[in-house]
Amino acid sequence: MATTDQTRAESRPFEADVSRLLHLMVHSVYSERDIFLRELVANAADACEKLRTLALQDHALLGNDPDLRITIAADPDAKTLTVADNGIGMNRDDLADALGTIARSGTRAFLDQLGEQGDGSRLIGQFGVGFYSAFMVADRVDVVTRKAGESAAWRWSSDGQGSYTIEPAGDDAPARGTRVVLHLNEQSQEFAGGAAVERIVREHGSAVPVPIDLVEKPGEAPRRIADGAAIWAKPKSEVSEEDYANFYQSVSGQFDAPALTMHWRAEGRHEYSVLAFVPSTPPLALFDPLRKGRMKLYVRRIFIADDIDLLPGWMRFVSGVVDSADLPLNLSRETIQESPILGAIRKGVANRVMSELEKLADKEPERYAKVWEAFGAVIKEGLYEDYERRDGLFKLARFATSAHPEGGRSLAQYVTDLRPNQTAIWYLVGDDAARLKASPHLEGFRARGVEVLLLSDPVDAFWVQTAVGYEGKPFRSVTQGAADLDAVPLAEGAAAPAAEPSAPVATVLAFMKEKLGDAVADVRPSTRLAESPACLVAAEAGPDRGLERILAAHGRLKEASKPVLEINPGHALVASLAEHFGRGERDAVEDAAFLLLDQARAADGLPPADPAGFAARLDRVLRKALG
Numbered sequence: 001m002a003t004t005d006q007t008r009a010e011s012r013p014f015e016a017d018v019s020r021l022l023h024l025m026v027h028s029v030y031s032e033r034d035i036f037l038r039e040l041v042a043n044a045a046d047a048c049e050k051l052r053t054l055a056l057q058d059h060a061l062l063g064n065d066p067d068l069r070i071t072i073a074a075d076p077d078a079k080t081l082t083v084a085d086n087g088i089g090m091n092r093d094d095l096a097d098a099l100g101t102i103a104r105s106g107t108r109a110f111l112d113q114l115g116e117q118g119d120g121s122r123l124i125g126q127f128g129v130g131f132y133s134a135f136m137v138a139d140r141v142d143v144v145t146r147k148a149g150e151s152a153a154w155r156w157s158s159d160g161q162g163s164y165t166i167e168p169a170g171d172d173a174p175a176r177g178t179r180v181v182l183h184l185n186e187q188s189q190e191f192a193g194g195a196a197v198e199r200i201v202r203e204h205g206s207a208v209p210v211p212i213d214l215v216e217k218p219g220e221a222p223r224r225i226a227d228g229a230a231i232w233a234k235p236k237s238e239v240s241e242e243d244y245a246n247f248y249q250s251v252s253g254q255f256d257a258p259a260l261t262m263h264w265r266a267e268g269r270h271e272y273s274v275l276a277f278v279p280s281t282p283p284l285a286l287f288d289p290l291r292k293g294r295m296k297l298y299v300r301r302i303f304i305a306d307d308i309d310l311l312p313g314w315m316r317f318v319s320g321v322v323d324s325a326d327l328p329l330n331l332s333r334e335t336i337q338e339s340p341i342l343g344a345i346r347k348g349v350a351n352r353v354m355s356e357l358e359k360l361a362d363k364e365p366e367r368y369a370k371v372w373e374a375f376g377a378v379i380k381e382g383l384y385e386d387y388e389r390r391d392g393l394f395k396l397a398r399f400a401t402s403a404h405p406e407g408g409r410s411l412a413q414y415v416t417d418l419r420p421n422q423t424a425i426w427y428l429v430g431d432d433a434a435r436l437k438a439s440p441h442l443e444g445f446r447a448r449g450v451e452v453l454l455l456s457d458p459v460d461a462f463w464v465q466t467a468v469g470y471e472g473k474p475f476r477s478v479t480q481g482a483a484d485l486d487a488v489p490l491a492e493g494a495a496a497p498a499a500e501p502s503a504p505v506a507t508v509l510a511f512m513k514e515k516l517g518d519a520v521a522d523v524r525p526s527t528r529l530a531e532s533p534a535c536l537v538a539a540e541a542g543p544d545r546g547l548e549r550i551l552a553a554h555g556r557l558k559e560a561s562k563p564v565l566e567i568n569p570g571h572a573l574v575a576s577l578a579e580h581f582g583r584g585e586r587d588a589v590e591d592a593a594f595l596l597l598d599q600a601r602a603a604d605g606l607p608p609a610d611p612a613g614f615a616a617r618l619d620r621v622l623r624k625a626l627g
């Protein structure tokens with residue numbers, strides 16, 4: 001580890017991930033090279049905001065230069081572009097930590113994706129390997145910096161080829177803050193001109209809360225090209241769609257347009273402004289449990305933190321800013337987290353986001369459908385975790401069902417279309433949407449016109465277990481216990497399922513149960529099947545089978561409970577088995593019993609329980625059938 005009293009120049013290798021990233025940056029062609037400037041401006045703005053926050057405790061840090069700003073200077077002759085700030089700056093250790101490593105979760109996965117994609121500009125912006133994107137346009141980058149309150153200044157320099165140097169900086173170092181000098185490569189000379197810089201700042205950087213000055217040529221006076229006014233503090237009427245879109249891109253790191261923009265000011269007991277967005281495409285690593293939220297907390301325009309939980313976990317796709325007028329500025333992060341004011345803000349913001357989503361669902365169902373498509377799987381986590389908002393979430397949820405496999409059904413629609421005597425909301429859980437649609441479990445429900453929710457997101461198996469019901473109707477799994485469908489009248493044209501099994505069928509079922517032994521809890525006649533001969537269900541008190549499989553996949557299930565094999569007593573195959581059994585062909589019926597069990601497992605997406613036994617039985621049956 002370097003220490004600040006080292007004064008000699010030192011060359012160090014980049015961490016392996018950084019080298020790999022730089023290699024990709026230098027050797028791939030990225031269409032959106034402009035983002036390098038957005039990233040450098042964002043870093044400079046962060047540095048200014050960090051200093052502004054520290055200066056609240058220690059005003060001396062601002063010295064005689066209290067106006068925080070970013071200065072971008074072009075030099076067409078020297079072919080350089082410089083981004084400077086008078087923010088917090090870095091000392092030697094900071095430099096080595098910040099500009100030699102990538103301290104972010106998911107880096108490896110990101111690099112793999114980046115390597116596979118022809119054009120990874122969008123990924124880069126989202127992942128926030130910000131600084132390193134400078135090497136898309138520069139063949140050497142110098143960072144000269146002095147930390148606020150310290151006397152030493154440092155120069156970091158690299159050509160992006162595997163190592164960097166750090167040495168004490170000369171007299172030209174900034175009095176405070178950081179200067180990043182890009183020595184532009186052959187293909188990037190346009191960025192040494194003021195026009196290109198101004199265009200990019202307008203497109204990507206105009207919303208940063210620090211003013212930006214441009215120096216077009218050495219010796220020219222700086223000209224202000226962005227005012228640094230906080231967009232969220234402006235009245236709605238003064239903000240254009242374009243401003244919103246730019247700001248959205250800068251807070252979310254995304255390149256799409258927001259699907260929903262929410263801008264309001266809360267007054268009353270607590271005063272705060274919120275500008276928040278729902279993206280139109282899912283952000284990278286949405287399901288990464290370590291993913292940082294994208295909501296920034298400000299107090300009276302001063303940046304406080306971007307990693308405080310301002311929204312419930314299931315709203316983690318929302319990005320934006322909350323600016324409180326009431327939180328004291330001098331609180332530590334821990335005290336802020338626990339402050340009752342923040343508690344009230346959290347609740348207010350989450351409720352408002354929720355009601356905005358409800359409004360969109362009501363008024364503009366097509367736009368809402370897109371939001372659901374992108375984030376439904378995350379929103380459903382709320383059904384499990386966010387008990388307080390569960391009723392509202394039931395209004396937001398949309399489902400694929402047996403009657404509407406294309407999706408988009410609300411629970412309100414489901415209960416409006418309940419069949420006579422239908423007392424439950426039926427569902428089928430699994431991990432594969434296509435298989436759910438084709439499941440034999442649905443046959444008896446179809447015959448009676450009963451709609452079944454098809455739940456194929458991992459979180460589904462969890463919330464259905466804890467949800468009491470919707471409008472007085474409990475949720476019930478079609479794979480659990482005996483489906484009491486008898487009271488629901490048959491749909492028009494549907495054949496009546498076999499009533500009681502005949503005596504020979506009952507006898508063969510008893511034989512099958514004896515032979516299947518430990519593999520099943522029971523073998524019994526079914527009323528839920530129409531076309532298929534058999535299916536597996538959970539015993540009456542047993543857990544849902546889909547849930548069991550998901551728990552097993554996460555290593556959270558010690559022992560699976562035994563399933564019940566349900567047999568369709570009206571099926572021709574079953575009738576024929578009864579006949580063969582009557583003729584004493586016990587071995588053939590035993591083979592059939594095991595094959596039916598494996599067939600039912602296959603319909604649930606499971607492999608045969610005993611592959612060798614399965615192969616031997618299938619072989620015997622095929623030989624016999626083929627003579």
Ligand SMILES: Nc1ncnc2c1ncn2[C@@H]1O[C@H](COP(=O)(O)OP(=O)(O)OP(=O)(O)O)[C@@H](O)[C@H]1O
Nearest residue numbers: 043044047089090098099127128129130131132178
């Ligand atoms: N102008 C600057 N002033 C002070 N520190 C800086 C500056 N630029 C970069 N840094 C430091 O370098 C680190 C790495 O920057 P980089 O842009 O690669 O990622 P990041 O800013 O941390 O991530 P994100 O882009 O997601 O916010 C920053 O966290 C910061 O500590």
